[in-house]
Each structure stands twice: as C-alpha cells, then as structure tokens.
Amino acid sequence: MTNPLPTGATIGILGGGQLGRMLSVAAARLGLRTHIYEPGSNPPAADVANAVTTAGYDDTAALTAFAQSVDLVTYEFENIPTETLDIIEEITPIHPNRHALGTSQDRLVEKEFLESIGLKVAPYADITDAASLEAALAQIGTPAILKTRRFGYDGKGQSRLTSPDDAATAIADMAGAPAVLEGFISFSKEISIIAARNPQGDIACFDPGENVHRDGILHTTTVPATIPASLRTDAVLLAAKILNALDYVGVMGVELFVTPQGLIVNEIAPRVHNSGHWTQNACAVDQFEQHIRAIAGWPLGDGSRYADVVMENLIGDDVNAIPALAKEANCAVHLYGKVETKAGRKMGHVNRIKRA
Ligand code: AMP
Numbered sequence: 001m002t003n004p005l006p007t008g009a010t011i012g013i014l015g016g017g018q019l020g021r022m023l024s025v026a027a028a029r030l031g032l033r034t035h036i037y038e039p040g041s042n043p044p045a046a047d048v049a050n051a052v053t054t055a056g057y058d059d060t061a062a063l064t065a066f067a068q069s070v071d072l073v074t075y076e077f078e079n080i081p082t083e084t085l086d087i088i089e090e091i092t093p094i095h096p097n098r099h100a101l102g103t104s105q106d107r108l109v110e111k112e113f114l115e116s117i118g119l120k121v122a123p124y125a126d127i128t129d130a131a132s133l134e135a136a137l138a139q140i141g142t143p144a145i146l147k148t149r150r151f152g153y154d155g156k157g158q159s160r161l162t163s164p165d166d167a168a169t170a171i172a173d174m175a176g177a178p179a180v181l182e183g184f185i186s187f188s189k190e191i192s193i194i195a196a197r198n199p200q201g202d203i204a205c206f207d208p209g210e211n212v213h214r215d216g217i218l219h220t221t222t223v224p225a226t227i228p229a230s231l232r233t234d235a236v237l238l239a240a241k242i243l244n245a246l247d248y249v250g251v252m253g254v255e256l257f258v259t260p261q262g263l264i265v266n267e268i269a270p271r272v273h274n275s276g277h278w279t280q281n282a283c284a285v286d287q288f289e290q291h292i293r294a295i296a297g298w299p300l301g302d303g304s305r306y307a308d309v310v311m312e313n314l315i316g317d318d319v320n321a322i323p324a325l326a327k328e329a330n331c332a333v334h335l336y337g338k339v340e341t342k343a344g345r346k347m348g349h350v351n352r353i354k355r356a
Contacts, residue, residue, distance in 0.1 A: 003297055004296055004297040004298050005032060005071055005072070005296040005297060007031040007032070008031065008032070008033065009032055009033070009071040009296075010032070010033040010034065010035050010050065010051075010069065010070045010071055011023075011027055011032055011033070011034050011035070011070060011071065011072060011073075011074060011292065011295065011296070012034075012035045012037060012066055012067065012069070012070030012072065012073040012074070012088075012092070013034055013035070013036050013037070013045065013049075013073075013074055013075065013076055014037050014038075014057075014073065014074070014075040014076070014077075014080055014084070015036075015037075015038060015043075015045075015075055015076035015077045015080075016036040016037075016038030016040070016043025016044060016045035016046055016049075016052065016076075017038075017043065017044055017045065017076060017077065017336075018044050018045075018336040018346060018348075019076035019077070019271065019272050020034075020036055020038070020043070020044070020045035020049075020076040021043075021044045021045040021047065021048055021336060021337070022272070022277075022280075022288045022334075023045075023074070023076060023272065023288050023291060023292065024036070024045050024048045024049045025048050025288070026286070026288035026289040026291070026292045027292045028048070029289065030289065030292055030293070030296070030298070032292065032296065033050040033051075034048075034049045034050055034051075035049065035050060035051040035052070035053065035066065035069055035070050036049045036051070036052045036053070037052075037053045037055070037062075037063070037066050038052065038053070038054060039054065039055065039056045039057065040054075041054060042339075044336045044337050044338055045076075047337050051069065053065070053066045057080065057081050057083075057084040058081070058083065058084070060087055063084060063087045063088060064087060064091065066088075067087065067088045067090075067091035067092045068091055068092075070092060071092065072092055072093045072094070072095060072295060072296075073088050073092055073093070073094045073095075074094070074095050074096075074250065074291070074295050075094075075101070075270075075271060076271055076272070077271065078101060078104050078105055078269065078270055078271065079105065079150070079151050080101065082102075085098055085101070095249045095250050095294070095295040096246070096248050096249055096250040096252070096270045096271075097246070097247065097248070097249065099246060099247070100246040100247075100248050100252075100270045101270050103246065103268075103270075104267070104268050104269060104270045105150055106149050106150055107124075107147055107148075107149045107150075107152070107180045107267070108124070108126055108149050108178075108180050109149075110267065110268060111124050111180065113245075114242070114265050114268075117241055117242070117245045118241075119238055119241070119242070119265050120261070120262065120263065120264045120265065121264060121265050122182040122183050122184075122185050122257075122264060122266070123139075123140045123182070123183035124140075124180050124181060124182050124183070125139065125140060125180065125181045126178075126180060127146060127171075127174075127178070127179040127180060127181050128178060128179075129171070130167065130168070130171050133146070133167050133170065133171055133181060134164070134167060136181040137161070137164045137167060137181070140181055140182075140183045141183065142161050142162055142163050142164060142166075142184075143160065143161060143162050143184035144160075144161045144181050144182060144183055144184055145158055145159070145160050145161070145181070145182045145184060146158065146159045146160075146161060146170040146171075146173070146174060146179050146180075146181050146182075147159075147179060147180055147182060148174055148177045148178070148179050149177070149178045149179055149180055150177070150178070151177075156216070157174075157177070158216075159173035159174070160184075161181075185257045185259060185264055185266075186259070187257035187258055187259050187264070188258050188259065188260075189210055189225065189226070189227065189257075189258040190210070190211045190212075190213070190255065190256070190257060190258070190266070191208045191209060191210050191211060191225045191227060191235065191255075191256050191258055191263075192208065192209055192211055192221070192253055192254060192255045192256060192273065192275040192276075193205055193206070193207075193208045193209075193235040193236065193239045193253075193254050193256065194206045194209075194251060194252070194253055194254075194272075194273055194275070194276035194279065194287050194290075195236075195239035195240065195242075195243055195251070195252050195254065196243075196250065196251045196252070196287075196290045196291065196293075196294045196300050196303075197243040197244070197248045197249060197250070197252075197294060198249060198293070198294045198297065198298070198299070198300055199249050199294075199297055200297075201244070202299070202300050203239075203240045203243055203244070203300075204290070204300040204301060204302055204303040205235075205236045205239055205240070205303050206276060206279050206283065206287065206303045206305065207223055207224055207225075207232070207303070207305050208223075208224075208225045208227065208231075208232055208235045208256075209221040209222060209223045209224075209225055209275050209276075209278060209311075210222045210223070210224075210225035210226060210227070211255075211275050214315075215344070217313065217315055217344065217346075218274045218275060218313055219312065219313060219315075220310055220311060220312050220313070221274075221275045221276075221277070221278050221310070221311040222309075222310045222311075223278050223282065223305065223308060223309050223310075223311075224305075224308065227258060231258065231262070231263060234262065234263050235254075235256060235263060238254070238256075238263065238265070239252070239254050242254060242268060248270075249294055249295055250270070250271070250291050250294045250295050251271065251272050251273075251276070251287050251290050251291035251294060252268060252269065252270055252271070252273075253268070253269040253271070253272070253273025253274075253275060253276060254268050254269075255267050255268070255269070255275070271291075272287045272288055272291050273287070274313065274346075274349075275311075277311045277334070277349050277351065278309045278310070278311040278351055279305075280332070280334065280351060281307070281309060281332040281351040281353055282305050282306060282307045282308075282309040282351065282353065283301065283303065283304065283305050283306070284301060284304075284306070285300075285301025285302075285303075289301065290303075307353045307354065307355050308353075308354035308355045309351050309352065309353055309354060310351070310352045310354065311349055311350070311351050311352075312349060312350050312352070313346060313348075313349045314335075314346075314347045314348040314349055314350065315344060315345065315346060315347065316341060316342060316343045316344055316345055316347065317341060317343075318347065319335070319341055319347035319348060320341075322335070322348075325350050328350075328352070330352060330353040330354075331350050331351070331352050331353075332350060332351045332352075332353070333348065333350050334348050334349050334350070334351070335347065335348035336348050
C-alpha cells in the first residue's frame with residue numbers, strides 16, 4: 001500500500017444521508033473515523049459518525065474548521081457548490097477529484113465528456129430558451145425528455161415531451177434553469193455498474209445490476225442482470241474508460257440503457273450508488289468499503305460476488321413491512337434510522353440472497 005490512511009485517521013464526508021451513514025460504518029470497520037458535514041438536523045449518518053458539523057455549505061468558518069479536523073474529504077452527493085470545494089481544497093484533499101465532480105454535476109458537460117471518450121449517449125441538445133428547444137425538437141424529434149442541466153435526481157427536474165406541442169409546458173417546467181433535451185431511448189433494460197479506482201490506478205468493478213424504477217425512484221436491483229456476457233464485458237470496459245479519463249479515485253455508479261445498438265450511458269454518479277447496495281450482502285468487500293479503501297489508498301476488493309441477490313428499496317410506507325421482512329429467510333434488512341416516514345422518502349432497503 002502506498003501511504004494508506006493510518007488507523008485512527010479521519011475522513012470528512014459532505015452530506016449526512018444514508019450513503020454517508022453506510023460509508024461511516026464501512027470506515028469504522030477499517031479502523032478509520034468519520035466527520036459528517038451536513039446542513040440539516042439529525043442526519044441519518046450522525047448516529048454512526050465520530051463527529052458531526054451542522055452548518056450550511058456557505059459557512060466559511062465551519063467549512064474551514066471541518067477541513068482542518070480531517071485527513072481527507074469525500075462526499076455522498078454531487079450537488080456541492082464550487083465555493084464549498086474551494087474552501088476545503090485549500091486545506092485538505094477531496095476524493096473523487098473536482099474535475100470528476102464538476103463533470104457529473106452538469107448533464108451537458110457530462111454528455112460532452114462521455115462522447116469525447118468514444119461512448120454512446122442519447123441524442124442531446126443544449127436548451128437555453130423556447131427557440132433553442134424548437135430547433136432541437138426539429139432535429140431530435142419526439143418522444144424526448146427535457147432535463148435541467150444541474151440538480152436533478154430521482155427523475156426530478158425532468159419534463160417528457162410526446163409531441164412538439166409539449167414544448168411550452170416543458171420550458172415552463174424548467175423554471176428558467178439551463179437544460180438539455182434528450183432523445184428518448186427505447187431501451188430493453190436499465191442496468192448500472194459500480195466501479196472503483198484507487199490512486200495507484202487499479203480498477204475493480206462489481207457485476208452489473210438490472211434496475212427497475214417506480215415513480216422515477218429505484219425500486220429493485222437484480223444481480224446478475226439478464227444480459228449477454230458480451231454486454232457485461234462492455235459495461236466493465238466503458239466504466240474503466242470513464243474512471244481512467246477522469247483520473248478518478250473512489251467508487252462511481254454508471255447508469256446504462258441496454259439497446260439493440262449496445263450500451264448507452266444515461267448518467268454517471270461520482271459516489272456510492274443506490275443500485276450498488278446489493279453488494280453489502282453478496283460481496284466480501286461492498287461498495288461502501290470499496291470507496292473507503294479507494295480514497296484511503298488501500299488495495300481494492302476484487303468485486304467478485306458469491307450469491308445472486310435482489311435489492312429492494314423501502315420507500316415511504318414500504319417500511320411498515322419490516323416485521324414481515326425480518327422473518328424472511330436470507331433477507332438482510334438495512335434501515336437508515338429516519339424517524340419520520342414520508343411519501344417518496346428512502347427509509348431503508350432489503351437484500352434478498354437468492355443462492356447461498
Ligand atoms: P435520470 O434522472 O436521467 O436517471 O432519469 C430517470 C429515469 O428516466 C431513467 O432511469 C430512465 O428510466 C428514464 N430516462 C431518462 N432519460 C431517458 C432517455 N433519454 N430515454 C429514455 N428514458 C430515459
């Protein structure tokens with residue numbers, strides 16, 4: 001290992017949601033500490049972290065103290081303001097790097113990057129106003145999806161167009177935010193691959209999972225995905241290409257559409273990913289430990305899987321099924337400690353092991 005973080009070192013995590021919580025647990029298993037920075041009160045990660053700062057992303061004094069108290073910083077979500085990163089990076093390293101984060105924060109920049117390294121993306125156009133949307137629709141056609149360039153998640157900030165008549169509504173939905181128009185891909189499946197790279201340049205991928213969404217939110221990930229072996233290889237190769245091109249350190253989620261023309265990249269997430277939660281119960285080193293290993297300069301787990309598995313998200317009232325789920329054989333329950341159940345809120349997930 002080249003300069004791995006020593007036992008007792010502290011990793012700062014921007015964001016205190018469930019991903020930060022599961023990263024903190026993984027760090028603790030490797031003898032490392034975590035310090036969570038989160039504007040909201042009672043974040044899920046606070047229960048399992050060594051320290052928590054409750055302050056806004058524009059609070060220079062709090063960010064400075066946070067950065068000084070840790071050995072490196074990582075993040076569990078991508079919508080972090082540039083100014084926040086500027087303050088932190090003066091003091092301590094950030095993994096994955098700024099360039100990777102900046103690329104994934106903006107759908108237009110992301111698509112241009114992916115194309116520049118030879119990967120396929122949906123047909124797209126930069127949309128700034130009604131006129132550019134009209135021109136783009138003439139070229140790309142319908143159905144299509146207008147998406148805000150920034151701050152979209154779980155299908156939010158998106159407007160579907162079934163005909164050019166929907167243009168005015170779609171533009172209004174963007175509320176003045178810069179957007180991209182994407183041609184609608186008629187995919188047979190959605191899959192994702194969780195990949196990791198460490199500072200030495202080693203890369204390890206988990207098997208691609210097959211994703212089903214409900215109301216724009218991930219519902220299940222099934223592993224293995226029912227795709228030909230050649231596409232599994234393609235997914236690994238394209239993920240490695242992305243990580244190398246970004247000089248990436250950490251775990252990344254790559255969402256893909258399966259089409260007769262091969263794999264099309266939907267989006268990349270520069271962090272651990274909901275569709276990688278299955279690794280917690282089907283791999284010796286899961287995505288959370290893999291991320292900590294990568295940023296801490298440890299050797300990576302090899303990504304191999306010792307069971308088939310289906311991950312199911314518990315959204316809102318789904319969590320009421322816990323008493324029954326807890327009785328199921330080979331069903332691992334993961335709860336995020338969120339006291340208040342709200343519609344659409346990710347409360348936990350289960351991993352059902354299909355083959356021991
Ligand atoms: P996104 O937030 O970009 O991941 O989009 C959320 C979901 O909308 C995806 O998981 C797909 O099911 C669907 N979707 C997004 N973009 C497209 C597209 N260009 N063509 C078809 N379906 C899409």
